[in-house]
Amino acid sequence: MAVLINKAMIEIPPKFAGKPPVNPECWKNEELIGRQWQGARGLAGDVRYYGKWMRDEAEKRIGHLYPRINITDEMAAERPDLKPSVGRSLTVIAWLWARTVKSPNPAFADVDVPLVSTFMLSTKAGKEAYIEPVIGNGGYRFTVKVGKPEDVDAAKRGTKTGGSGSSFFCLMSGTPMPFEYLRSEAKLGRMQSRLMAIVTEGDRGRVYLQSTDEMERIAHGATPLNLPETELPEKALGFRVQEYGMTRWRDIFTPRQLVALTTFSDLVQEARERVRRDALTAGMADDGNGIDTRGTGAAAYADAVAVYLGLGVDKIADRGSTICSWDSTRDSLRNTFGRQAIPMVWDFAEANFLSTTTGSYNNAIEQLSHVVQQYLNT
Numbered sequence: 001m002a003v004l005i006n007k008a009m010i011e012i013p014p015k016f017a018g019k020p021p022v023n024p025e026c027w028k029n030e031e032l033i034g035r036q037w038q039g040a041r042g043l044a045g046d047v048r049y050y051g052k053w054m055r056d057e058a059e060k061r062i063g064h065l066y067p068r069i070n071i072t073d074e075m076a077a078e079r080p081d082l083k084p085s086v087g088r089s090l091t092v093i094a095w096l097w098a099r100t101v102k103s104p105n106p107a108f109a110d111v112d113v114p115l116v117s118t119f120m121l122s123t124k125a126g127k128e129a130y131i132e133p134v135i136g137n138g139g140y141r142f143t144v145k146v147g148k149p150e151d152v153d154a155a156k157r158g159t160k161t162g163g164s165g166s167s168f169f170c171l172m173s174g175t176p177m178p179f180e181y182l183r184s185e186a187k188l189g190r191m192q193s194r195l196m197a198i199v200t201e202g203d204r205g206r207v208y209l210q211s212t213d214e215m216e217r218i219a220h221g222a223t224p225l226n227l228p229e230t231e232l233p234e235k236a237l238g239f240r241v242q243e244y245g246m247t248r249w250r251d252i253f254t255p256r257q258l259v260a261l262t263t264f265s266d267l268v269q270e271a272r273e274r275v276r277r278d279a280l281t282a283g284m285a286d287d288g289n290g291i292d293t294r295g296t297g298a299a300a301y302a303d304a305v306a307v308y309l310g311l312g313v314d315k316i317a318d319r320g321s322t323i324c325s326w327d328s329t330r331d332s333l334r335n336t337f338g339r340q341a342i343p344m345v346w347d348f349a350e351a352n353f354l355s356t357t358t359g360s361y362n363n364a365i366e367q368l369s370h371v372v373q374q375y376l377n378t
Contacts, residue, residue, distance in 0.1 A: 008311060012304045013040040013375040015296065021045040022279040022301065044373035047308045050275055051365030054267040054309060058361070059354050062263050065222050065256050066354045068092065069200060069209060081146055082207075090200035090207060093357050094333055095219065095350040096121070096326055097193045097254075101185040105173040111139055112192055113171045115182070115346040116158035119149075120328045121197060121208045127331075129208040130155045131196055133171060140171055142196045144210040158347070168346075186244035193254075195219065196347065199326070201357060206331045219350070224258035238341025241323070252321045252342065260353045261320065264313045264361060271309055276302035308368050315364035322348045324359075333358045 020026060021042045026049075037045075059066075068089040076082040100112035114133075121129040121144070132143045149155040160166045161176060168177045185191055195211035230249050232242055246252055253261070279298035280286055289295025291303035323336040326349040333349050336342070351359025 004307065005311075008307050009371075009375075012291070012307065013043060013372060015291075016040065016043050016301060016304060019043070019301075020282075021049065022275065022282040022284060022298075023049040024278060024281075025049060040372050040375045043304065044369045046275065046305050047372055048365060048369040050271045050305055051309055051312055051361070051369070053274070054264065054271050054312075055354065055361045055365070057267055057270075058260070058263050062260055063354060065218060065259060066092065066352050067215070067218060069198060069212070069215070071209075075209070078143075079146065082209075085202065085207070090202065091355050092198055092200050092352050093206065093355055094199040094326065094352060094359065095195055095211075095215065096197045096199065096347065097322075097350060098196050098347045100192045100194050101177065101182060102190055103170045103172055103175065104177055104181055105170055105175040108138075108170065108172040111172055112194065113140075113177075114159060114194060114196070115168050115177075116196070117160060117325075117346050118158045118328065119155045121199075121326070122206065122331050123328045124331065127205065135172060142211055144197050144208050146208070183243050186246075189245065191244065193322075193348075199331075199349075201355070219254065219256050222254075222256040222259045224255050224262060226262060227258060232342075238339070238343070240344045241342055244344055252323055252336075254322060254350060257320050257322075257350065261313065261317055264316065264353070265310075268306055268309045268313060272302045272306035275305045308372060309365075312361055312364040312368055315368070316351070316353050316359060316361050319351050319359035320353060322350075324349050324351065 017039055018037060019042045020037045023046055026045060068091055070089050071082055071085040071087065073086055076086050098114035098116045100114050103109060103111045103113045119131040119133070121131060128148045129144060129146050130149045132145050132149070133140050134143055159168045159171050161169050167179050167182070169175060170177060195216040197211055198209045198215060200207045200209060227250050232247055232249060233239065234242065241252060250258060276298050279301050284301060285297040286299065287295050287297040289297065289300060291300040318335045318337055319333055321336045323342055323345045325334045325345050325347065327334050333351055353359065353361050356362045
């Protein structure tokens with residue numbers, strides 16, 4: 001990976017410096033024909049174009065797994081702040097989940113209780129929002145409130161028994177749940193997840209909404225295929241998830257994340273072939289050599305673009321696992337490798353790869369193409 005990044009940063013851009021993009025949008029546009037493409041601007045333009053094609057193609061294939069959410073009168077009845085948005089369809093940025101285990105209290109043995117490190121959604125001054133669990137009828141549900149909670153400290157603790165390093169308590173009964181119990185439940189396959197809240201993009205920032213049964217059903221209904229079976233190391237410094245039954249890399253992703261990541265991975269190869277065909281049509285030479293054999297023609301150029309598109313998939317994988325959490329101070333998604341470790345994350349944030357903001361493929365490609373464009377552009 002380190003070698004690939006060095007090639008992407010140092011070796012590939014100068015190889016195609018000064019060359020125009022090959023995508024049809026450019027070589028068919030009379031205003032762009034004959035334009036001088038300084039530095040790696042042409043390569044960056046193609047990374048952006050074919051990255052957008054991948055994102056749009058992914059939406060055709062898996063868009064049903066990433067629905068928008070409609071703001072209804074019923075939702076606004078409990079949340080006056082939603083009234084201006086009634087009738088609108090908002091794009092989901094992220095789904096916020098809590099891992100669950102069966103309650104250790106015999107009176108609630110059939111209830112999957114949540115393991116929540118904090119109920120705070122946003123701690124920005126004037127934009128506070130939080131989750132309030134409501135217990136009743138032998139179970140519980142999550143509601144979302146705006147403003148400061150009456151007991152801020154309790155909201156910040158979630159269902160943890162104390163400060164840093166503390167375990168959890170049963171939401172239904174208050175019964176302590178030590179880590180030994182949580183590990184045992186997880187290894188027996190009884191650790192599940194429950195949707196707590198939904199983050200959407202509003203006109204003036206994030207809009208937090210309570211979860212819906214339909215949203216949870218869609219997420220759990222995803223069926224990934226052709227999955228990698230690579231094992232996690234049995235023990236590694238900073239890796240904690242193996243103690244909770246996560247022994248393969250695939251175990252740290254939700255089914256929907258796996259479907260999306262395998263879809264985007266497949267699309268990189270499809271995009272590469274599309275780049276090669278378009279490059280030939282645009283008049284680029286075909287020397288038959290890929291970038292690995294020092295080619296400079298259409299095949300090598302397709303390889304080059306595919307490198308950046310693949311790095312885009314890497315980037316969303318980093319922001320698309322169940323090790324990602326929600327940062328209530330920034331209203332944003334934390335990535336998996338915030339440090340060189342994979343700790344256990346109890347309440348995790350699942351990004352919408354098809355949106356245009358944090359954790360999306362669009363966002364990853366924009367960042368990558370910007371870096372490529374700046375190369376040799378002084």
